[in-house]
Amino acid sequence: MPVGRLSVVTFLPALGALLILLLVPRRNEPALRWSGLVVSAATFVASVPLWTRFDAGDADMQFEEIVRWMPGLGVGYHVGVDGISMLLVLLTTFLMPLALASAWHAIEDRTKEFVIAMLLLETGMVGVFVSLDLFLFFVFWEAMLIPMYFVIGVWGGPNRVYAAVKFVLYTMVGSALMLVAILALYYQHGAATGVYTFDLPTLTRYVMAPGRAQTLMFLAFSLAFAIKVPLFPFHTWLPDAHVEAPTAGSVILAGVLLKMGTYGFLRFCLPLFPDASVDYGPWVYALAVIGIVYGALVSTVQPDLKKLVAYSSVSHLGFVMLGLFTLTPQGMVGAVIQMVNHGLSTGALFLMVGMIYERRHTRLISDFGGLWGVIPAFSAVFLIVCLSSLGLPGLNGFVGEFLILVGAFTVDKWLAAAASTGIILAAVYLLWMYQRVAFGEIRHEANRRLPDLTPREWAVLVPVLIFVVWIGVYPKAFTAKTEVSVQALIAQVESKASVARGPTRLARP
Amino acid sequence: MIPAPSVDLGALLPSLIVFGAGVLVLLLDLLPPRSKEHLGGVALAGLVAALLSAIPLWNRDSRAFRDMVLLDNYALFFHVVICYASALAVLLSIDYLRRNGVESGEYYALLLFSTTGMMLLASAGDLLVVFLGIELMSLCLYVLAGLFKLRLASGEASMKYFLLGAFATSFLLYGIALIYGATGSTNFDRIAAAAAARPRDALVTIGLSLLLVGFGFKISSVPFHMWAPDVYEGAPTSVTALIATGSKAAAFAALIRVLTVALRAAQPDWSVLLWAVAAVTMTVGNVIAIAQSNLKRMLAYSSIAHVGYMLVGLVAGGVSGAGAVLFYLLAYTFTTAGAFGAILLVERSDDGEAVEVGDYAGLARRHPVLAATLGLFLLSLIGIPPLAGFVGKFYLFGSAVRAGYVWLTVLGVLNSAIAAYYYLRVIVYMYMREPEGADVRLVPSFAGGVALAIAVIGIVLLGVMPAPFADLAQVAVTPLVR
Numbered sequence: 008m009p010v011g012r013l014s015v016v017t018f019l020p021a022l023g024a025l026l027i028l029l030l031v032p033r034r035n036e037p038a039l040r041w042s043g044l045v046v047s048a049a050t051f052v053a054s055v056p057l058w059t060r061f062d063a064g065d066a067d068m069q070f071e072e073i074v075r076w077m078p079g080l081g082v083g084y085h086v087g088v089d090g091i092s093m094l095l096v097l098l099t100t101f102l103m104p105l106a107l108a109s110a111w112h113a114i115e116d117r118t119k120e121f122v123i124a125m126l127l128l129e130t131g132m133v134g135v136f137v138s139l140d141l142f143l144f145f146v147f148w149e150a151m152l153i154p155m156y157f158v159i160g161v162w163g164g165p166n167r168v169y170a171a172v173k174f175v176l177y178t179m180v181g182s183a184l185m186l187v188a189i190l191a192l193y194y195q196h197g198a199a200t201g202v203y204t205f206d207l208p209t210l211t212r213y214v215m216a217p218g219r220a221q222t223l224m225f226l227a228f229s230l231a232f233a234i235k236v237p238l239f240p241f242h243t244w245l246p247d248a249h250v251e252a253p254t255a256g257s258v259i260l261a262g263v264l265l266k267m268g269t270y271g272f273l274r275f276c277l278p279l280f281p282d283a284s285v286d287y288g289p290w291v292y293a294l295a296v297i298g299i300v301y302g303a304l305v306s307t308v309q310p311d312l313k314k315l316v317a318y319s320s321v322s323h324l325g326f327v328m329l330g331l332f333t334l335t336p337q338g339m340v341g342a343v344i345q346m347v348n349h350g351l352s353t354g355a356l357f358l359m360v361g362m363i364y365e366r367r368h369t370r371l372i373s374d375f376g377g378l379w380g381v382i383p384a385f386s387a388v389f390l391i392v393c394l395s396s397l398g399l400p401g402l403n404g405f406v407g408e409f410l411i412l413v414g415a416f417t418v419d420k421w422l423a424a425a426a427s428t429g430i431i432l433a434a435v436y437l438l439w440m441y442q443r444v445a446f447g448e449i450r451h452e453a454n455r456r457l458p459d460l461t462p463r464e465w466a467v468l469v470p471v472l473i474f475v476v477w478i479g480v481y482p483k484a485f486t487a488k489t490e491v492s493v494q495a496l497i498a499q500v501e502s503k504a505s506v507a508r509g510p511t512r513l514a515r516p
Numbered sequence: 517m518i519p520a521p522s523v524d525l526g527a528l529l530p531s532l533i534v535f536g537a538g539v540l541v542l543l544l545d546l547l548p549p550r551s552k553e554h555l556g557g558v559a560l561a562g563l564v565a566a567l568l569s570a571i572p573l574w575n576r577d578s579r580a581f582r583d584m585v586l587l588d589n590y591a592l593f594f595h596v597v598i599c600y601a602s603a604l605a606v607l608l609s610i611d612y613l614r615r616n617g618v619e620s621g622e623y624y625a626l627l628l629f630s631t632t633g634m635m636l637l638a639s640a641g642d643l644l645v646v647f648l649g650i651e652l653m654s655l656c657l658y659v660l661a662g663l664f665k666l667r668l669a670s671g672e673a674s675m676k677y678f679l680l681g682a683f684a685t686s687f688l689l690y691g692i693a694l695i696y697g698a699t700g701s702t703n704f705d706r707i708a709a710a711a712a713a714r715p716r717d718a719l720v721t722i723g724l725s726l727l728l729v730g731f732g733f734k735i736s737s738v739p740f741h742m743w744a745p746d747v748y749e750g751a752p753t754s755v756t757a758l759i760a761t762g763s764k765a766a767a768f769a770a771l772i773r774v775l776t777v778a779l780r781a782a783q784p785d786w787s788v789l790l791w792a793v794a795a796v797t798m799t800v801g802n803v804i805a806i807a808q809s810n811l812k813r814m815l816a817y818s819s820i821a822h823v824g825y826m827l828v829g830l831v832a833g834g835v836s837g838a839g840a841v842l843f844y845l846l847a848y849t850f851t852t853a854g855a856f857g858a859i860l861l862v863e864r865s866d867d868g869e870a871v872e873v874g875d876y877a878g879l880a881r882r883h884p885v886l887a888a889t890l891g892l893f894l895l896s897l898i899g900i901p902p903l904a905g906f907v908g909k910f911y912l913f914g915s916a917v918r919a920g921y922v923w924l925t926v927l928g929v930l931n932s933a934i935a936a937y938y939y940l941r942v943i944v945y946m947y948m949r950e951p952e953g954a955d956v957r958l959v960p961s962f963a964g965g966v967a968l969a970i971a972v973i974g975i976v977l978l979g980v981m982p983a984p985f986a987d988l989a990q991v992a993v994t995p996l997v998r
Contacts, residue, residue, distance in 0.1 A: 033884075077983040079990075080914075117881075142910075146901040153900055156940070160948045168948050172940055179936050183929035186910075190917040190925070 011072040013086045016054045016100065017133045020046055024126035027119065036118045043107050043122035047129065051100040057093050063488045066495035068139060068208070069093075077142075081193075081204035086137040090492035091273060091343050094485065095136045095266055098350045101470070102262045103129045106255040108467050109358050113254055113365060114162055121162060125255065128154035132263050136270060141189045141205040144275075145182070148267070152178055155256070155264065163251040170244075170251035177244040181231035188227035192279065195220065210279060214503050217282035225283035228276050235268030238291075238328055239298035242321045249317035254361025257313070261320050262354035266346045269327045273342075277331070278496060281504040284332070291332040292418075296425045298325035303432030307439070312363070312370045315440055316356045319396065322429050323349045329426055330411035334500060338414020339493045340486050345407030347485065348478065352396040352404055355471045359389050362464055366457050372440055377449035382459040386445045388468055393441050395475045397433040403478035406486075527580035527587040529573065530566040530595045531635040534602075537562020538628030545621025552619040556610040556963070559624040563603040563631070570595050583703055584642040593992040594638030594769040597846050600974075601762035602631040604853040607967035608860055609754040615863070615959060616752070618663055627758065630656035634766030643692040643702040643778070646770045650688065650734065653763055654681045661751035661759070673750025680733060680743040688730025694723030695778075704778040711781040724782055727774065728789060734767035737827065738797040741820045745808075748816035753869065756812060757856035760819050761849040768845060772830065772838055776996045783833070790831045791924060798824025798931045806938045811859055811871050814938060815852065818897060821935060822848055828928050829912040832919040835994050840911035842989035847904035847978050851896040854971030858890035861964050865955040873942060878951035883958045887946045889968050894939040896975045899932050904978035911986060 023046030031038050061069060068087030076084045088096060107125060114121045131151025138144035152175055160171030189205070196213050197203035204210070215221050234241045245265075249257050277284050302321030309315040323345070330342030362385070363378075364370050379386040391402070398404035408430060416423035449455055460468070478485055525532060540562070541555050570592045578587045605627065613619045633652030640646045658681060662674025696702050698719035699710035711720055732740035748756045775786055801821030808814035826848075829841040862870040862879070870876070880887035896905035909932060916925045978985055 077986075079983055079987060120880075120884075146906075149906070150901050153895060157947065160944065168944050171948070172937065172944065175940060176933065176937060179933040180930065183933045184926065186913065187917065187922065187925050187929055190914050191922060193914075194918050 011070060011086075012053070012056060013070045013088065013137050014072060016050060016057070016096065017086070017130055017137060019050045019053060020103075020126040020133075021130040023047075023049075024123040024130075027126070028123055031119065033119050036115070039118045039122050040107070040111060043126060044104055046126055047100070047104040047107055050129065051104055054097055054100040057088060058097055058488075061088075061090070061093055061488060063090065064491060066090075066491045071139070080142075081197075081202070081206070082142040083140050083204075083206055084143060085140040085206055086143075087139050088137055089495075090489040091496075092136045092270070094343060094347050094489060095263075095270060096133055098266070098347050099129065099132045099136065099263045101474075102258060102350060102354055105354070105358070105467050105470065106258045106262075108463065109258065109361060110253065110255040111463060113361060117161065120157070124154040124157045125259075128158065128259065132259075132267070135267050139207045141193070141207060141210070143205075144207075145186060145189060149179075149182060151264075155260070158256040158259075159248055159252045162253040163256065165251075166247070167251040170247040173244045174248045177234050177241070178231075181234040181241075184227040185231035188224040191220070192224055207274075211499065215280070215282075217286075221280050222283045222286070225276060225280035225287065228271070228280070229287070232268040232271035232276065233294075235271065236265060236324050236328060237268065237321065238294050239301055239321065239325070240294075242298070242302075245321065246314055246317045249320070249357075250311065250313050254357060254364070257357040257361070258354045261316070261357055262350035265320060265324055266350060269324065269331060269342065269346055272328070273331055273339075273496070277334075277500050278503070281500040284500065285334070285504055288332045288334070291328055292422055295325040295328040295332070296422065298322065299329070299426055299429035300432065303429050303436060307432065307436040310371055310373060312360045312372060312440070312444075313357070315372075315436060316353060316360060319356075319433065319436065320349070320353055322433065323353065323396075326408055326411050326426065326429065329422075330407075330414055333411075333414035333418050334497055335414040335417050336490065336493055336497060337410045337417070339497065340489055341407050341410025341412075341414060343489045343493065344403075344478070344482065344485055345411060348395075348403045348407045351471055351474050351478075352392060355392040355468065355475070356396060358467060358471075359385070359392060362460070367453060372443050374451055375444040375454060376447045376451070377445070378454065378457070379445045381449065381454060381457050384460045388460070388472065389445065390441060391472060391475065393437045395479070397437045398430050401479050403475045403482075406478060406482040524578065524580035527578045527585050527639070529587075530569050530592075530599075531632050531639070533566040533569055534562055534599070534628050534635060535632040537565070538625045538632065541621055541625045541628065545625070552621055553610065553614075555621050555624045556606055559606045559628055560603060562628060563599045563606065566635075567596060567599045567603070570599075579641065583705065584640075584645050585636075586639050586641040588639075588995060589992040590769075590773070590996055591635075591639035593842055593989060594765060595635050597765045597849050598631060598634045598638065598762050601758060601765065601849050601853055602627065602634075604857065604967045604971065605754050605758040605762070607963045607970075608757060608853075608857045610963040611959065611961035612752070612754050612860055612964070616664065616868075618665075618752075623660065623663060626656040626660050630660065630758070631762065634762050637766040638769035640770055640773065641704050643695065643704075643707075643774070646774065647685070647688065647692060649766070649770065650685060650730075653766060654685070654734075657755070657759055657763060660755040661747055663752050663755065667750075669750035670752065671750075673747045676743050677747045677751075684730050684733030684740065687726050687733075691723045691726030691728075691730060694719055694726065698723060704773065707778040708780055711779065715781055720779070720782060721785055724779055724786060725789070728786065728793075731767055731771045731774075732793070735764055735771065735823050736820050737793050737823050738800045738820065741797070741801070744820060745813045745816040748819075749810060749812045749871070753812065753856055753860040757853045757860075760815070760856065761853045764819070764823070765845045765849060768826065768841065772841065772993075773996060775830070776833070776838060776993075787831050787833065790827050791921070794824050794827035794831055795924060795927055796824075797821070797827060798928060802931050802934045802938075805935070808938070809873050811873055811876070811942065812856075814873070814942075815855060818935065818938070819852060821931065822852075822897075824931070825909065825912055825928055828916050828921070828924055831924065832912075832915040832921055833997065834915065834919065835990055835997055836911075836918055837915040838993040838997055839986065839990035840908075840915045842992060843911050843982070843986050844908035846985060846989070847896070847908035847975065850971045850974035850978065851893050851903075851905055854968055854975065855890065855893040855897065857964060857967050857971065858886060858893060861886060861959050861961060861968075862956050863959050865957055870956045873945050874952055875956050876942060876945045877949040879946040879956070882951070882956075886958055889972060891943050891946065892972060892975065894942055896979070898936045898939045902976075902979040904975040904982075907979055907982040907986075911982075
């Protein structure tokens with residue numbers, strides 16, 4: 008049986024993990040690190056053709072594979088990517104080698120388990136993005152929790168156990184209800200059409216009557232995704248998890264895991280429950296804007312660099328949620344680009360916080376100051392990353408936020424106005440933090456002898472910087488890949504909503 | 517001249533093989549050599565032979581002793597589950613008994629006789645055979661629970677198990693008597709016919725309630741679960757593994773058959789009752805398990821919670837519900853027997869068994885393989901895909917949603933999330949803490965290792981390729997629920 012490209016990309020890391028488990032001796036730490044890096048880099052290489060061979064004009068799923076798995080239940084191994092998930096798969100495979108490389112010296116205890124956990128995590132994350140079967144999706148969604156739990160709990164900071172358990176329990180409560188909703192959807196679809204299947208494209212074609220059942224299912228799915236995003240007020244696990252996780256874990260957590268929540272809204276909630284999505288749109292707007300402003304304000308007052316970046320994620324993901332639920336092409340394309348941007352920028356921020364932590368073993372802003380004079384290269388890159396995160400035109404962050412605000416503006420101009428305060432606040436917390444870290448007097452003797460970026464650290468950061476500039480200067484390369492898919496998604500949502508409600512409700516104010 | 521009833525021993529073949537192995541063990545025990553290790557091998561051979569004998573009997577559907585004993589696919593499915601559970605228990609026992617200085621032939625004999633009782637329960641077509649099976653199974657288990665004669669906890673477990681078990685059996689007998697009084701028969705099919713002719717008979721309802729009390733004790737559902745933690749904790753761990761898996765599977769086998777065949781007419785009554793019992797059982801089991809620091813007690817409460825999940829499937833009913841329960845029992849047997857097996861292989865260097873969760877602190881650093889194995893069993897108990905426990909829950913809750921019990925399902929999945937907390941705590945100790953207190957060591961045991969390997973393969977196979985097994989489970993229950 009020929010193995011499709013998506014299966015290779017999905018399972019190559021797991022296969023690598025298995026080989027490392029069996030073949031590489033525990034004591035040989037360099038071999039463990041290198042083999043982990045090689046496997047994840049090979050996965051990235053394997054995933055590049057998803058980009059180059061992707062037909063941007065085709066709204067359908069591409070690279071599809073369908074294999075019968077549990078035919079009695081209507082469960083199939085069905086994978087495929089469209090212009091939305093393809094970007095997220097690449098983001099995952101791109102960040103993973105960088106995360107592993109960043110952990111070169113940071114993780115020196117039980118390296119074998121670490122490498123295996125990270126590779127299994129990669130399989131789980133890619134699996135979530137490529138699954139086109141609800142059962143398969145749920146398997147990856149749940150399975151991915153466990154490696155992340157170990158990454159936080161074993162290699163994390165002092166309060167790591169609390170953070171890891173909180174992370175798992177929050178996510179499990181959400182996904183438990185989603186499981187019930189998946190089953191309810193399965194039986195409702197089966198009863199209505201006679202076809203019992205978990206196949207997502209089939210289920211998506213089914214027009215569900217608006218009403219209590221659809222609303223409850225929407226809410227159950229939404230809870231699972233909202234916890235993952237995290238949407239205010241379900242974000243309280245995030246600062247703990249981020250602060251305690253090792254750098255590599257934080258990078259993956261912020262870079263990829265949070266996207267699974269927003270991706271879930273986009274892939275499942277919107278097309279499966281269009282009426283409820285439209286009905287509850289205003290609630291999402293409200294929570295998203297609260298998250299944007301609240302996350303930014305809380306970020307501003309954080310004394311700890313990592314916590315600051317963590318809360319900034321709440322704010323940035325609020326933008327993504329806002330963009331998605333505008334159901335406008337601009338807003339949604341912006342949201343997809345913003346997902347990628349946030350993965351790059353926040354991933355880079357966490358990488359750099361990790362680098363400075365390795366040097367000073369502290370993350371308190373007040374312990375720094377005047378770094379520009381000591382480690383100019385680090386400070387310069389850090390500045391670029393901060394500017395990218397706060398949305399400076401010419402860098403990647405601007406593109407996504409701008410498009411999202413355009414989308415929000417067409418829905419309601421006050422909504423856009425409220426959300427744009429988040430951009431101003433982002434400048435406040437990031438630049439103020441940067442000022443306290445990089446400029447001013449050197450207040451601590453320990454800061455005088457810091458070494459600047461090593462070649463390994465350059466190697467980790469340069470790829471991110473390339474994309475930061477590329478997306479900022481020429482976003483069309485990325486937006487063009489997603490536009491058709493987003494248009495198709497919007498058309499699907501609107502047609503389903505209008506079939507169920509009659510055409511009068513279609514018109515948007 | 518009274519015509520002698522036809523005696524078709526073929527319908528008892530798998531049970532007889534196990535029983536014969538038990539007798540053989542007793543005989544061999546009298547002969548030299550004094551080492552008892554080979555007796556474990558004999559017991560194992562008997563169980564494997566019974567397992568193999570089940571394969572050609574599939575789809576043969578024989579009945580004997582005037583329909584008192586049925587050897588249909590349903591019985592065979594349970595025979596396989598029960599023999600697996602017993603075989604795992606035997607594998608775990610071999611070195612465990614020697615370590616604790618209680619090697620004896622009668623241990624294996626009792627274990628096999630108890631297994632015979634369990635198998636009889638699975639093929640019972642008559643309430644009297646149910647009673648016989650339960651007695652044979654339980655009496656042997658009472659003795660086995662008290663195997664450690666010099667340990668107070670073991671004696672307490674045996675005593676408690678015996679007193680409460682006897683109490684439960686008497687409830688069961690009352691129930692049988694009342695149902696006999698109401699319907700004039702103890703045979704399942706004839707009860708069904710009589711009960712259908714006289715719907716909503718008070719006598720049947722009272723008899724049903726008493727039966728449910730008796731079965732409630734055996735499957736340890738709330739509020740008849742009190743014995744389980746003490747017995748699980750005090751009994752030798754290998755026996756605990758059997759009580760938690762084999763005896764539970766057997767009791768479920770009989771319960772499902774009694775409810776779906778004999779008392780089908782009373783379904784509205786028992787499904788309401790079981791709805792409440794399921795809800796309370798899983799919640800109480802999980803919530804109390806959170807407070808346990810002793811691993812065996814924690815697993816006892818967790819097994820109570822799992823009974824609650826299985827009752828959800830029984831409430832849902834139909835082929836999908838009952839089939840889901842069967843699949844879940846299979847998955848649960850592998851997982852739970854494996855978990856107890858992993859605990860049994862860890863020993864404190866000062867005194868005996870390592871059962872406090874603190875003993876497992878830092879286990880992953882010293883014994884990475886064992887820690888990973890126990891971790892896998894715990895993840896399967898939580899219901900993390902792609903392991904058996906997840907698929908089992910998926911089928912169970914799927915059948916409940918299908919039957920319209922959405923809120924019971926919601927309660928079930930939320931309970932699974934609660935359960936994650938205490939299972940993960942063990943993993944926290946193993947992986948995220950440094951060793952503390954008394955030193956623990958891994959007991960080298962080839963047979964134990966084989967048992968764990970079988971269990972691991974089982975939970976991964978059932979998790980990744982569940983379809984063939986789930987289909988078998990559905991085929992097995994189809995004639996029952998029709």
